[in-house]
Amino acid sequence: MKFRKYHALGNVYLVVSPDEFPDEPAVLKIKNICHSHYGVASDGVLIGPFESDVANFGLRIFNPDGSEAEKSGNGLRIFCRALWDLGLVKDQEFTIETLGGVVKAQVLERGKRVNVEMGQVSFNSQDIPIWGDPREVLLEELNVMGMQHFYSGVTIGNPHCVILTDEATETKAKEFGPLIEHHPNFPNRTNVQFVQVIDRHRIAIQIWERGAGYTLASGSSSCAAAAVAYKLGLCDARIEVMMPGGQIDIDISDDFRISMNGPVTSVCHGEIDEECLAQVFH
Numbered sequence: 403m404k405f406r407k408y409h410a411l412g413n414v415y416l417v418v419s420p421d422e423f424p425d426e427p428a429v430l431k432i433k434n435i436c437h438s439h440y441g442v443a444s445d446g447v448l449i450g451p452f453e454s455d456v457a458n459f460g461l462r463i464f465n466p467d468g469s470e471a472e473k474s475g476n477g478l479r480i481f482c483r484a485l486w487d488l489g490l491v492k493d494q495e496f497t498i499e500t501l502g503g504v505v506k507a508q509v510l511e512r513g514k515r516v517n518v519e520m521g522q523v524s525f526n527s528q529d530i531p532i533w534g535d536p537r538e539v540l541l542e543e544l545n546v547m548g549m550q551h552f553y554s555g556v557t558i559g560n561p562h563c564v565i566l567t568d569e570a571t572e573t574k575a576k577e578f579g580p581l582i583e584h585h586p587n588f589p590n591r592t593n594v595q596f597v598q599v600i601d602r603h604r605i606a607i608q609i610w611e612r613g614a615g616y617t618l619a620s621g622s623s624s625c626a627a628a629a630v631a632y633k634l635g636l637c638d639a640r641i642e643v644m645m646p647g648g649q650i651d652i653d654i655s656d657d658f659r660i661s662m663n664g665p666v667t668s669v670c671h672g673e674i675d676e677e678c679l680a681q682v683f684h
């Protein structure tokens with residue numbers, strides 16, 4: 403199976419052509435590919451480009467646990483870079499269909515940076531989804547292991563649970579992230595962000611990703627965290643999101659459409675052996 407490997411601020415994805423998956427992508431194959439010891443080590447697999455009736459390209463996004471994600475910000479920027487490297491796009495804007503909606507993208511600086519108009523966020527419980535009466539989920543109480551958190555729910559195609567905190571630490575993300583990901587409030591599980599507001603233009607976040615675990619950066623998490631900070635009046639519409647892997651720039655329109663701009667780095671390309679894809683022992 404031929405692949406291209408990229409990272410976006412340390413968030414790693416492999417891009418694989420749909421031709422390499424003649425059948426529906428099997429959970430076991432995805433798990434083997436992403437495994438850091440038994441496979442190529444990746445935070446997810448991007449399968450594309452597919453033909454699309456509504457966009458220039460179609461994309462499917464898989465987490466390392468084999469689940470399919472509706473959207474991924476870093477995944478989208480990486481996919482755009484792969485399209486550029488394959489000579490399928492140049493400097494012009496183009497569109498990509500994901501399970502979480504159609505986005506508009508543009509490759510900048512000869513592939514080194516990508517801008518993606520990620521779509522409109524919603525804080526509505528039915529859109530995210532979060533159980534209970536239809537409502538905007540803002541600063542609601544969440545008890546996890548005897549600790550009280552106040553969270554806001556957001557979707558930008560995929561679900562996010564955003565928790566404001568005085569200090570966003572890796573320990574908080576790793577300790578509470580897995581429990582919140584599987585909390586009964588979230589029927590489709592959730593991505594989790596601990597968010598520290600630095601000033602009106604900057605926030606620092608720590609991330610626990612649904613189906614992937616602790617990651618150094620996440621594009622959709624940056625959009626979700628920035629949207630909550632803006633909605634609550636804590637930040638202006640242009641926000642730098644600082645993560646352990648680096649920084650993404652977010653712009654929010656009056657109607658909560660989010661534009662994301664950040665770097666992409668090519669790592670390597672190669673071929674995964676059948677023997678690796680077929681492993682069943684872990």
Ligand SMILES: N[C@@H](CCC[C@H](N)C(=O)O)C(=O)O
Pocket residue numbers: 413445446465470471472473474475476477560561593611612613614617619620621622623
């Ligand atoms: N790394 C991503 C998010 C990938 C999908 C996520 N794990 C989910 O299941 O929703 C990003 O950069 O947005």
